[in-house]
Amino acid sequence: MRISYPTSIKIIKVPCTGRVDIIHILKAFEAGADGVYLVGCLEGDCHYLNGNIRAGKRVKYIKKLLEETGIGSDRVSMYNVSSAEGMKFAEIAREFTEKIKALGPNPLKLIRV
Amino acid sequence: MIVADRKPFDEIIKMLAPYSNILVLGCNECVTVCAVGGAKEVAILASQIRMRRMTDGVKTKVDEKTLERQCDTEYLEELKDVIGSYDAVLSLACGCGVQFLGERYIDTPVLPGVNTTFMGVTEKQGFWTERCQGCGNCVLDRTMGICPVTRCAKSIFNGPCGGSWGGKCEIDKDLPCAWHLIIERYKERGRMDAFMEIIPPKDWSTARDGGPRKRHREDMEI
Structure with a gap:
């Protein structure tokens, strides 16, 4: 397919x-x-039954931690994509990259203590 | 086990404000099991503190360590050569650990990173509930193994109150009425006669009402 991301x-x-x-x-x-x-993987398709669902819950929790830390909750996300969806994978990669570009760099990199 | 909750992050940051060289100290016992103060949570909190202090523009060194227990002197000794190099210790142990550590090393401020909440059980993964208040005078033999001191909001001893409705407590529709559970179990076991037995008022002097408690076994002393 040679799709770029x-x-x-x-x-x-x-x-x-x-x-x-x-x-x-x-x-x-x-x-x-x-x-x-x-x-x-797509929900319901986890080889280990519910690893992806647990990861999704964990991401929600991490958002809370990042918000209180000052990094911001929008910098972390969870996506569910099937291994047959190469196009969607590349699309998500572009979408997330755009989102992060709009947010700017990690605030820690802007600070010199 | 003793169950705790992590303190709000902003409260922790405020507490640590005067210090720049900090040790986040976990405990391998109860707080590890209830996922609030073990090595994993120490790493998470330390990472959060480092990042927050950085974004706040404050130079900070945050180290991580977890002791087997913080309520036993033999484990606290592990810190004797290093504790002096820290401005403060943020302990993720229960209130017992925080105090005991502070008693052992009086020159270093020991701060609490968690709120100790109750003595309880893991009902299911990620969900803990209270079972014992340590009243010092157990009545479980008479109450079918269900504690009215802890599980009844009023800690009453003579059956359900007027707030018991459909087997639930009036303070929370999801909270079972302890006395409803007790009576159901009396019935199941054909022991309603035990419920009718008159029991003298409970001696609360063994509970917190009698002041801080202690236990002594001379034969164990070294």
Whole structure:
């Protein structure tokens, strides 16, 4: 298909989005990421039954943590895409990149303490 | 186990304002099980504090450590060589741990990162409820294993009050009336006779009303 998506996106592979812990996302922001999004399988299609649903709940919780931390809740998102939806994957990558560009860089990168 | 809740983040940040070199200290016991003060939560809170202090433009060093327990001196000793290098310790243990640590190391401020809420159980993953108030004089043998002190909003001892409706308590439609549960169980076990038994007033001097409590076993002393 050779569909392109923004080069600013760095993909980290995990066996299931259910593996992604709160601290992984926080550490990404601490390290300077401008945004983080999880791409899980479609709901109901999880190989591990409900990993993607749990990841979705976790993302909601992380939004709260990021809001109180001063990073902002909009910098993290969860999407559900089937592995057969290459077009949608690229579309989401562009959509999220645009959203983060509008928000500007991670506030931590603008500060020199 | 002892169940706690993390304090509001802004309250923690305000508490830490005078300090720049901070140790976030977890406890491997109850607060780990109720997902508020174990190594995982220490890492999350420390990361949040680092980021918030950075965005606030305050230079901060935040370290992380989790002790096996904070309510036993043998584990507190692990900190003796390092605690002096911190301006303050933010403890995620229950109130017992926070105080005991503060008693052991009087020169370092020990601050509470959680609100200790109750003694309870894990009803299901992510959901904890209260079961015991530590009244010091257990009545579960007479109440079919259901505690009226804890689970009745009024801690009454003589059956459901007028606020019991359809088996639920008037303070919350989802809260079962403890005395409704007790009587149902008396009936199931054919023990309504036990309910009719007259019991003298409860001695509350063993509860908090008698002041701070202690327990002593001389044979265990070293």
